Amino acid sequence: MSELLQVESLCIGLKQTGKPIVKQVSFALRKGAALAVVGESGSGKTLTCKAILRLLHDRTFTVSGSIRYRGQELLAASERDMRALRGNRIAMIVQHPMMAFDPTATIGTQITETIMAHRRISKRDAYSSGVRALERMNLPRCEQLMNSYPSELSGGMLQRIVIALAIIHEPDVIIADEPTTALDVRNQSMVLQELKQLKQSGIGLLLVTHDFGVAAGLADEMLVMREGEVIERGTVHDVFAAPREAYTKELLEARILMRKEDRHDRDEGCIQTV
Amino acid sequence: MVSMIRRRLTGLAVVLFGVTLLSFLLASISPVDPAEAYALRVTQQPTPEQIAAIRVELGLHLPLHQQYFRWVGNLLQGDLGISYLTKKPVLSDIAEKLPVTLQLVGLALVWVALVTVPIGILTALKPGTLFDQAVRWATILGISLPSFWLGFLLLLLFTLILPVFQVVNAGTLGSLILPSLTLAVPAASAFIRLFRATLLSNLNKDYVVYARARGIRQSRIVWVHVVKNSLPPLITLFCQYVGLLVTGSAVVESLFSLPGIGMHLVNASMARDLPTVNGCVLVIALIFVLTRTAAELINARLNPKLTDKEERLYG
Ligand SMILES: Nc1ncnc2c1ncn2[C@@H]1O[C@H](COP(=O)(O)OP(=O)(O)OP(=O)(O)O)[C@@H](O)[C@H]1O
Ligand SMILES: [Mg+2]
DSSP: OOEEEEEEEEEEEETTTOOEEEEEEEEEEETTOEEEEEEOTTSSHHHHHHHHTTOSOTTTEEEEEEEEETTEEGGGSOHHHHHHHBTTTEEEEOSOGGGSSOTTSOHHHHHHHHHHTTSOOOHHHHHHHHHHHHHHTTOSSHHHHHTSOGGGSOHHHHHHHHHHHHHTTOOSEEEEESTTTTSOHHHHHHHHHHHHHHHHTTOEEEEEESOHHHHHHHOSEEEEEETTEEEEEEEHHHHHHOOOSHHHHHHHTTHHHHHHHHHHHHHHHHHHHO | OHHHHHHHHHHHHHHHHHHHHHHHHHHHHSSSOHHHHHHHHHOSSOOHHHHHHHHHHHTTTSOHHHHHHHHHHHHHTTOOOBOTTTOSBHHHHHHHHHHHHHHHHHHHHHHHHHHHHHHHHHHHHSTTSHHHHHHHHHHHHHHHSOHHHHHHHHHHIIIIIOOOSOOSOTTSSHHHHHHHHHHHHHHHHHHHHHHHHHHHHHHTSHHHHHHHHTTOOHHHIIIIIIHHHHHHHHHHHHHHHHHHHHHHHHHHHHHTTOOOHHHHHHHHHHTTOHHHHHHHHHHHHHHHHHHHHHHHHHHHHHOHHHHHHHHHHTO
16 A cells, blocks of 8 residues: 555544534545645644644544554554654654743753654663764754753754654654744755655655645645635646635635735744743 | 852842841831830839830830841841840740741641642643542632641541640650641642642643654653643742741641740740840741742752843843
8 A cells, every 4th residue: 555644534623612623634645745735824734733643632622534554543543552653653843843842951852852762772872863863954063952952042953953853763754734934934945955855765745834835846736724624635736727716726826825924924923032 | 050149149138138127117116115025024013114224224225226236236246135035045046946847847848749749740631530620629628728727627636536646745756747737738739739730831832742743751741841841830839838837837836836936936026025026037038038049049950041041131
């Protein structure tokens, strides 16, 4: 079977009110392919990503449908099996690198623990392989970086560390939730370059983005989500050339997206000054 | 770190100055004349002459600012004066009473720490469960129970119904169990609520989701990351409680007949024993300031980034 990840009729709802948030979402991800998920803020993209790794609390959310990784049903998997997959076979790149790390622990501690979560190796070996992972991302002065705290690093650096951590266990699938939104233009293109290479190396990439440019540059196929529903799907080429839905057209004209992205930038600004 | 300690030392001087000055002022506006109170303890019906003589003897005839500076001058030489009540040096009285209270408070805080950490974690990890609800109600009750009533209840229960602990024999650790529990119940209730809330807010942070997404064990996420991030407010409160419990120990000390500093201060206030009152107030203020500094130092170790920023802010 060539499908790495197969999501069928995924529904996510709020447990308390029963309000559906993500409705009947289906898609498949193949080896070496990239699937872009675009949609405005609040359309349920992040929730979908988290649901795949079973990161949603069942206190708050109900999740139904089917999520299969190499044929294994994840919604029925034990917590133990899920932990073995997370970060190991299916890795995640997060939306807000500035908030992704424990502020009281050094980067080195958090890299080391990530390596040791899936490999039986000594702390010392984990540490040195952490340094090598940072070097692979062309980060400067990696030894020093290991001893620094998240608040000492820029968003771009943190996102590169997040990417380094995502590939550290050579996963099959990477879920990248708006990997470039929090970054400035220079860092954005660098991250995109990384992701392109990952895809070429055979990883299946699920790419969530606001940005049609990013989707066009990386993805083969795309989904357009609105209010929790997939309203349009096809190859990137087809969707761009002939959007069937008026909403997609609107998105393509970038009006909504630009506005959303402005808002996001401002949000990021607030977060950074806190 | 160094600048923080310097800042604290300046703060310490300011606080002690303010607190002693205040206690002097309050004593002077009190309607009862300390010289008269003193004379009444010596003779049945003191004549005005006798009272005036005592006033001069105690230095109470001097203007207030002179009294204060004399007191501060003596203090700088390590002399807190002689108690009007016990006729012993104030410092040696305090040295005798303070350890009792510190043991009492120390033991109370041991109970607090022992219950707060596990119960806080259990309730925060599974909010809304029956256990969590039970803890919620119990802590509401614990906070609102008056301590004399709680102490009285414990006293009744353990002396009359289940005579396990020595109640009266002072000086043994056993005699401190009931009073320390009385102090610990309201404190632990407040601590559990704070710790649970802090843990919950940390459990909902992005870094927890991302740590789970990397496959890190739940136990490690909780104990290494979430607990560590949730400790600073708890430690701040914990250190504040040392001072609060020392001050508030009077009720429990009187209930369980413990010769501690709380009772000592209450007795001294009632007898208008000014040197003792001022000495006790000074010592308690010192405890407050020292524990606050301790809290800052511990938190600085837990989260080095916090202090660096603080240092930058404060230049
Ligand atoms: N913990 C929660 N409780 C209740 N509602 C939630 C919760 N988390 C998310 N939602 C709701 O679910 C919807 C989808 O959220 P999601 O984060 O998936 O959006 P998104 O498409 O990733 O948006 P963005 O582009 O802003 O990241 C939003 O309307 C949000 O209000
Ligand atoms: Mg999102």
